[in-house]
Amino acid sequence: MNRKLLIVSQHFPPEIGAASNRMEHLCRYLSKAGYELYVITSQPSYPNRTLYTKQAFFSNENGCRLYRIPIISIGNNGVLSRISQHLAFLLMASMVTIILGIQYQIKTCITTSPPFSVNMIGLLFKLTGWRRKWIMEVRDLWPDSMTAVEFIEKNALIYRWLKRLELYFYRTASNIVVVTNQTKRILEQQEIPANKIKIITNGIPDWTAEVFNLKLSSQRINSEFIILYAGNIGKSQNLAQLIQAAEYLSDYKFCIIGDGLEKEKLMKLVERKNLKNITFIDAITDKRLLLNWYAKADIGVISLKDAKLFENVIPSKLFEYAGARLPILFIGKGEGAELVNKYKLGKVALSKTEDIIDAINCMYDDIQSYRENSDNLDKFIQKYRWSSLANKYIKLIDSHL
Numbered sequence: 464m465n466r467k468l469l470i471v472s473q474h475f476p477p478e479i480g481a482a483s484n485r486m487e488h489l490c491r492y493l494s495k496a497g498y499e500l501y502v503i504t505s506q507p508s509y510p511n512r513t514l515y516t517k518q519a520f521f522s523n524e525n526g527c528r529l530y531r532i533p534i535i536s537i538g539n540n541g542v543l544s545r546i547s548q549h550l551a552f553l554l555m556a557s558m559v560t561i562i563l564g565i566q567y568q569i570k571t572c573i574t575t576s577p578p579f580s581v582n583m584i585g586l587l588f589k590l591t592g593w594r595r596k597w598i599m600e601v602r603d604l605w606p607d608s609m610t611a612v613e614f615i616e617k618n619a620l621i622y623r624w625l626k627r628l629e630l631y632f633y634r635t636a637s638n639i640v641v642v643t644n645q646t647k648r649i650l651e652q653q654e655i656p657a658n659k660i661k662i663i664t665n666g667i668p669d670w671t672a673e674v675f676n677l678k679l680s681s682q683r684i685n686s687e688f689i690i691l692y693a694g695n696i697g698k699s700q701n702l703a704q705l706i707q708a709a710e711y712l713s714d715y716k717f718c719i720i721g722d723g724l725e726k727e728k729l730m731k732l733v734e735r736k737n738l739k740n741i742t743f744i745d746a747i748t749d750k751r752l753l754l755n756w757y758a759k760a761d762i763g764v765i766s767l768k769d770a771k772l773f774e775n776v777i778p779s780k781l782f783e784y785a786g787a788r789l790p791i792l793f794i795g796k797g798e799g800a801e802l803v804n805k806y807k808l809g810k811v812a813l814s815k816t817e818d819i820i821d822a823i824n825c826m827y828d829d830i831q832s833y834r835e836n837s838d839n840l841d842k843f844i845q846k847y848r849w850s851s852l853a854n855k856y857i858k859l860i861d862s863h864l
Contacts, residue, residue, distance in 0.1 A: 467499045468860065469563060469572040471584050473552055475504035475529070477515060479748050480695065481779035482575060482602065484668050492853030494526030498860075501563050502527045503556050503584075506534045508548065510695060510722035514748050530563075532556050553580040560584050564592055571863055573640075575600040577608070579625070582632045589635065596863040599636035602665075604646060605629065607772050608699070638859060643798050645775040661859055665779040666849040671786030674754045687716045688827060690792070691760035693753065694780050696723030701768040701814065704794065706732055706741065708819035713740050715823065720756060722746040757787040762809070762826055767795035769814035777802065784808075785843055790833035792822055806843040807836050 470490065474482035486502075494500055507515035512534060522529045535551035536544045563569060572595070574585035582599060589597040606625040609615045615622050630653060633639060639660045641647050647660045690709075696702060702719065706729060709717045717740055719729075726743070733741045747753045757763070763784035767773040774797030781799055784791050791809030793800050800811040812822035826833065845851075 465568070465570050466497055467501065467567055467569045467571070468493065469560065469569045469588065470500060470502045471504075471556060471560065471572065471574045471581050472502070473505045473549070473556075473578055473581060474509055475502065475507075477518075477748060478507045478509050479514075479746060480509055481665060482577075483509070484779060484783075485602075485665055486575065488666065488669065488849040489853060489856060490527050491525055492849060493857070493860075496853075496857050500527040501530070501567065501569060503530045503532065503559050503563070505532050505548070505552050508534050510746055514722075514746055530559055532559070549578045549580045552578075553583055556581070557584050557587055560588055561591060564588060564595075570594060571596045571598070571860060573598045573600060573860075575602060577603050577605055579605040579629075582629075586632060586635055589637070596637040597635070598638045598640060598859065598863075599632060600640040601646065602642050604649065604772060604775065610772075614698075637863065640856075640859070643775050643777050645798055649775065661855070663852055663855050663859075664777060664847065665782055666847045666852045667782045667786035667844055668750075669849060670750050671754070671757075671783055673751075674757050674787040674789075688714070689760045690715055690717045690762045690764060690823065691720070691756060691789075692718070692764040692766065693720040693747075693756065693783075694778075696721045696726040696729065698725060699768050699773065700725070700766050702729055702766055703732065704814055704816065704819060705764060705766055706736075706738070707816045708823065709741050710736060710738060711816075711820055712823060715740060715827070717741045718744060718756070718760070720744040720747055720753075754787065757784070757789050760789055761830060762792050762823070763787075763789040765791060765793045765795070765799065767797075767799070767814075769795070773797065781808075782847055785840060785847075788834075788840055790826060790830065790836075792819075792826060794819060802843075806839045807833075808840070808843065809833060 472486045474480060476483050476487045490500055506518060518531050520531055532552050532555045534548060537547040572585055572588040574581045576582055585597040585599055589595045606622055610617050633655045640663050641660060642664050647662055650660055651657050730743055765778050765780050777799045785808055791803055793803045793811045794814055803809050803811055810822045810826050812818045
């Protein structure tokens with residue numbers, strides 16, 4: 464049996480973020496299961512390349528043969544820089560894919576998107592070899608995500624062209640892996656066969672288990688009530704609504720950790736309003752330091768833009784916060800909000816300033832009950848631990864082998 468597997472992911476450790484976390488755990492468990500892994504990724508750059516040192520083009524890491532594509536971009540940051548990075552990665556990773564596929568006779572490839580462009584690599588892999596299988600992993604629906612943040616209009620020519628390309632990808636892929644139930648339903652509505660689609664959600668990072676000892680050692684040394692947001696600071700997160708609420712909650716301390724296209728604008732907003740209870744902290748790549756913040760915080764915030772598409776999303780931060788046993792304030796609707804309610808992980812608020820204020824005040828009053836929610840948390844952690852989720856992937860891959 465050919466146990467060789469090619470994985471194409473533009474994001475990979477030491478990068479931070481949902482895609483990197485997912486790939487780190489998936490590769491670890493696939494390697495333990497005996498797969499020979501060839502991983503094509505980029506030099507670390509998300510959310511900002513200045514956070515990282517340059518990595519070697521080729522290395523052996525945690526049972527993976529890792530190939531890192533150099534970064535070529537226009538400008539240092541911003542939308543144009545991101546687009547140029549994606550296109551450069553597409554071109555160079557495609558060449559590496561062809562070479563590795565032929566040299567090592569690899570028959571199965573997994574691509575994970577976004578970015579949308581990596582699907583071209585999976586398509587190329589499948590069409591340029593005999594009896595090859597392509598597993599297309601879809602973590603966000605593109606190009607619809609671009610319309611949700613008002614980057615392009617649905618009546619635009621480029622949107623219609625990308626939508627046709629997206630459907631072609633779905634129909635050509637051997638299997639499609641999605642991370643939410645609603646995404647599967649959306650694809651079925653587009654006449655993609657249900658038996659072709661597999662739901663494998665994001666999971667709880669293994670490293671969050673360490674936060675228990677950190678909580679014991681800190682034991683509320685700081686009397687401040689800390690409301691923490693950690694993650695990407697972009698249009699999808701709509702953190703301006705949290706800042707508007709913080710203006711009326713001066714007794715609480717708000718810490719926003721991360722980087723992204725909206726960060727500078729939000730910092731100027733805080734400065735203009737002269738809000739002393741909000742602190743911005745640069746993105747943290749050291750998981751131990753991030754866990755220290757989880758241990759100190761009282762509430763972990765998840766915020767999504769009020770758009771229909773984002774109701775299909777379960778942010779990976781939900782699994783991190785829950786794994787670290789941090790009560791969650793979920794601002795938004797959809798599957799993520801349903802999980803918070805089902806397992807009593809925290810409180811759900813609508814994307815309205817007054818609703819966010821009320822939710823935070825209620826959580827402050829009931830914080831001890833959230834901290835003692837061990838039975839529900841244990842059930843959640845048991846269901847969404849990566850060892851269980853990886854077994855679903857292994858079954859899917861072995862069905863092709």
